[in-house]
Amino acid sequence: MSAEDMMRFLDQCNIETELKFRVAFHCGPVLKNVKASNAMNARPGTWNRIWRSLKGTAVSCIPLYIGKNKELLLFYRYDRLEKHLNKQENREFLNKMGYLDVSVSAVLRKLRQRYERYAEKQADFPHELGIILEYPVEDVEDFIKFGGQNCLMERYWKVYHNVERARAVFAAYDAAKDQAMGEVIAGYPLHLVAVS
Numbered sequence: 646m647s648a649e650d651m652m653r654f655l656d657q658c659n660i661e662t663e664l665k666f667r668v669a670f671h672c673g674p675v676l677k678n679v680k681a682s683n684a685m686n687a688r689p690g691t692w693n694r695i696w697r698s699l700k701g702t703a704v705s706c707i708p709l710y711i712g713k714n715k716e717l718l719l720f721y722r723y724d725r726l727e728k729h730l731n732k733q734e735n736r737e738f739l740n741k742m743g744y745l746d747v748s749v750s751a752v753l754r755k756l757r758q759r760y761e762r763y764a765e766k767q768a769d770f771p772h773e774l775g776i777i778l779e780y781p782v783e784d785v786e787d788f789i790k791f792g793g794q795n796c797l798m799e800r801y802w803k804v805y806h807n808v809e810r811a812r813a814v815f816a817a818y819d820a821a822k823d824q825a826m827g828e829v830i831a832g833y834p835l836h837l838v839a840v841s
Contacts, residue, residue: 661694662829668695669829669838672720673822675704676839680818681729681779682721684709692716698835707753709760717760719777723749726777734782742773752777775802781810 658666667685674680687695692708695718699706703722710717729735730747739747744755756777762768775785780802787805788796796803801818804811828838 664691664694665698665829665835665838666826668720668835669825670822673825674818675720675722676825676835677821678703678722678725678840679821681725682719682777684774684778685718685720687716687718689714689716692718695835699839700836702836702839704839707757709753709757710764712764717764719753721749721753721777729779730777735776738776738782738785739773742771744773778802781806 667687669676671685672683675683689711692706692711695706699720703724704720705723706718706720708716709719727749730739730749730752736747739752744752746752756771756774759768759771760774763770772785772789775788776782783806784796784802784804788803791805793803796805798804798808798811800811800815802811825838829835
C-alpha cells in the first residue's frame with residue numbers, strides 16, 4: 646500500500662478507524678497470524694479500547710508500560726509466543742537475562758517490570774524484548790555487542806546474520822501488514838482482521 650493511499654484514507658476516517666488502521670500498520674503480522682508478537686506506542690487510554698476490540702480473538706493486547714504521556718502495547722498470540730519462547734536458543738538467552746521461568750505469563754510479567762524501570766530511567770533497555778518480538782537470537786546478541794552499529798540490514802530489526810532469511814521474513818510481514826490495512830480500509834472490525 647502506498648504512502649499516498651494511506652494518507653488519503655487517514656484524512657477521511659474517524660478516530661476509531663484511525664486507531665484500527667494504526668494497529669493494522671504496526672501489528673498486521675500478529676493480526677494475520679504470521680508473527681507471535683508486535684509492540685506499538687500509543688496515547689494513554691488506548692489499551693482499553695483495543696483490548697475490547699480484540700476480545701474473543703486469538704490475539705491478546707497488554708500494556709508493557711503505561712506512562713503519563715504514552716503506552717507501550719504488546720500484541721501477541723499466546724500459543725505462538727509460547728512455542729517461540731520454548732525454543733532452546735530463546736530459553737537459553739532468556740535464562741542468561743535472568744528469566745528462569747520462560748512461561749508466557751512469567752516472561753511478560755518480568756518484561757513489564759524491566760521495561761517500566763527502563764522507561765523511568767532506572768535501568769538499561771531490556772533487550773530481551775527482541776526475543777519476544779521474534780528477532781533471531783544471534784541478531785539480538787550482536788545488537789547488544791555492537792551497540793546497534795555495524796548491522797548488514799535494517800527494517801523490522803537490525804540484521805547481523807542471514808540477510809536472505811531476514812528478507813523473506815520481512816516480505817511476509819509486509820504482505821500481512823498490507824492485508825490487515827486493506828481489511829481495515831474495507832471496513833472490517835478489528836476482531837475480524839485478527840484471523841484465528
